[in-house]
Amino acid sequence: xxxxxxxxxxxxxxxxxxxxxxxxxxxxxxxxxxxxxxxxxxxxxxxxxxxxxxxxxxxxxxxxxxxxxxxxxxxxxxxxxxxxxxxxxxxxxxxxxxxxxxxxxxxxxxxxxxxxxxxxxxxxxxxxxxxxxxxxxxxxxxxxxxxxxxxxxxxxxxxxxxxxxxxxxxxxxxxxxxxxxxxxxxxxxxxxxxxxxxxxxxxxxxxxxxxxxxxxxxxxxxxxxxxxxxxxxxxxxxxxxx
Amino acid sequence: xxxxxxxxxxxxxxxxxxxxxxxxxxxxxxxxxxxxxxxxxxxxxxxxxxxxxxxxxxxxxxxxxxxxxxxxxxxxxxxxxxxxxxxxxxxxxxxxxxxxxxxxxxxxxxxxxxxxxxxxxxxxxxxxxxxxxxxxxxxxxxxxxxxxxxxxxxxxxxxxxxxxxxxxxxxxxxxxxxxxxxxxxx
Numbered sequence: 499x500x501x502x503x504x505x506x507x508x509x510x511x512x513x514x515x516x517x518x519x520x521x522x523x524x525x526x527x528x529x530x531x532x533x534x535x536x537x538x539x540x541x542x543x544x545x546x547x548x549x550x551x552x553x554x555x556x557x558x559x560x561x562x563x564x565x566x567x568x569x570x571x572x573x574x575x576x577x578x579x580x581x582x583x584x585x586x587x588x589x590x591x592x593x594x595x596x597x598x599x600x601x602x603x604x605x606x607x608x609x610x611x612x613x614x615x616x617x618x619x620x621x622x623x624x625x626x627x628x629x630x631x632x633x634x635x636x637x638x639x640x641x642x643x644x645x646x647x648x649x650x651x652x653x654x655x656x657x658x659x660x661x662x663x664x665x666x667x668x669x670x671x672x673x674x675x676x677x678x679x680x681x682x683x684x685x686x687x688x689x690x691x692x693x694x695x696x697x698x699x700x701x702x703x704x705x706x707x708x709x710x711x712x713x714x715x716x717x718x719x720x721x722x723x724x725x726x727x728x729x730x731x732x733x734x735x736x737x738x739x740x
Numbered sequence: 741x742x743x744x745x746x747x748x749x750x751x752x753x754x755x756x757x758x759x760x761x762x763x764x765x766x767x768x769x770x771x772x773x774x775x776x777x778x779x780x781x782x783x784x785x786x787x788x789x790x791x792x793x794x795x796x797x798x799x800x801x802x803x804x805x806x807x808x809x810x811x812x813x814x815x816x817x818x819x820x821x822x823x824x825x826x827x828x829x830x831x832x833x834x835x836x837x838x839x840x841x842x843x844x845x846x847x848x849x850x851x852x853x854x855x856x857x858x859x860x861x862x863x864x865x866x867x868x869x870x871x872x873x874x875x876x877x878x879x880x881x882x883x884x885x886x887x888x889x890x891x892x893x894x895x896x897x898x899x900x901x902x903x904x905x906x907x908x909x910x911x912x913x914x915x916x917x918x919x920x921x922x923x924x925x926x
Contacts, residue, residue, distance in 0.1 A: 513917040517885065518826065518892040522834040543814050548924050550819045551867040552889050553826070556784050558776035565779075565793050566771060569800045575764055 508541060516545035563725035564672075564684035571683055571701035633712045635735035637663060643733035644688065646673075646712055653698040655685070662690045663732060665716065672717040674727060675702060678709035687721055688714070710737050745862065752817035760807035767804060774818065775800070778825040785829040785892045795832050799825045830892040873923035881912045885920075888913065 514520050515528040532539040631648040635657075642660040649655070657673060665671065671690060674682035683702065688694040698706075715722070716729035752773065758766035778799060782792035802824060810820050863871075874882050884898055893901065899909040 510914050510917065513921070514913070516823075517888050517913065517917065518830050519888050519895050519898065519913060521894050521896070522831075525830070525834070540814075546819055546823050547815060547866075548870070548921065549889060550822050550826075551864060551870045552886070553777075553781055553822045554863050554867045556777070556780045556890070559780040559783050560776045561779040561793060561796055565797055566775070568797050569771075569804075572797065572801050573804050575767075575804075 512541040513545045515542060516549050562721045563723055564686055564721055566725050567684040572699050574701045631706055631737050631739050633735040633737045635712055635714055635733045637733045648706055653703055655696040655698055657688045657694045659690050668719055669716050670719045671714045672721055674713045676711045676713055677705040682727055706737055708737060749816045753812050756807055756810050756817040774821055778821060781822055781825045782829050784890055795828045799828050833892045873920050876923060877916050881916045884912050885916050
């Protein structure tokens with residue numbers, strides 16, 4: 499199909515690009531060429547077919563469930579298909595919304611106390627105080643487990659432990675955002691002994707509102723294996739603007 | 741999870757074509773079937789799970805946005821997906837390049853490990869053919885090609901790891917690639 503002369507004439511960079519040995523500048527040059535020249539793109543595509551089967555040697559590794567939650571949030575996808583995350587969720591049965599009605603006024607009071615404890619760096623710049631939201635995440639016994647403050651301008655959340663309950667070995671707290679009428683979206687694992695800083699992706703920012711709730715569930719150390727809470731909900735908090 | 745049989749490959753391709761039409765259930769199904777393979781690729785290349793998680797996330801948002809550019813006549817879905825993940829991982833490696841420290845143990849790991857398909861996975865005919873062609877290369881050169889593929893190392897990094905001059909590494913790799921092409925295209 500190819501004569502030796504034709505082999506030697508092909509630009510070696512196409513194969514090198516696919517193998518992965520080029521530096522950033524050379525990679526960018528090949529990518530530009532692929533965009534401009536269909537023959538270059540075809541040559542690269544052939545090399546992908548030749549070399550990619552080597553990846554069959556790589557062991558699969560299950561990613562944490564929150565990655566899928568983040569992908570959906572990033573893309574602002576609606577409810578996942580029913581069969582994608584098959585789970586009769588414990589959350590569907592929780593009297594969460596009833597709790598919210600009782601808890602809202604408590605939270606408003608608590609968030610004022612909380613703001614006094616926020617590190618100074620988080621408080622500046624003061625000019626955009628409207629760009630913050632807060633939540634006091636309370637445990638079932640009424641004590642505060644964590645407080646969360648959301649800096650909307652910088653798309654960050656800081657979760658500070660107050661007096662969270664102890665966790666059994668192998669169990670850790672995972673934080674969830676529950677939009678009104680929506681399914682929980684994982685915000686990641688949080689620490690019980692130090693503040694946790696969480697980057698808020700664009701898809702999540704839009705879901706932070708007074709109708710959304712933060713909740714903490716007890717999960718295996720690496721996080722919920724299913725993308726939805728699997729353990730007991732040990733703390734919850736409404737979100738308020740500050 | 742493996743995509744070694746033609747039937748599995750056809751199914752993945754069918755799903756990816758539906759993703760191109762913004763079918764969310766197909767997207768979820770495709771993720772369920774292939775994300776652990778792609779995550780394995782990211783972890784292997786980046787050697788850091790949190791980096792790998794970010795790259796996996798970028799990969800899948802790109803899958804959703806660019807699925808329409810997938811051409812089933814040119815590549816299988818799994819090849820397209822793995823290629824996308826590898827490219828994102830390599831981009832990430834290049835960004836962090838200054839921070840990368842060469843660890844001489846790593847080449848030995850790869851070299852000693854030799855070719856072993858992923859645990860419990862059946863291999864495709866394409867893999868078996870590639871493996872036969874790799875066997876025809878000199879051991880050092882075969883190891884350099886494998887190291888390059890699995891770690892995304894640049895020529896410079898490979899030369900350092902294998903303690904050979906850069907020019908030697910380039911000629912090993914280029915000659916190996918030509919030999920592989922001749923062998924595979926027969």
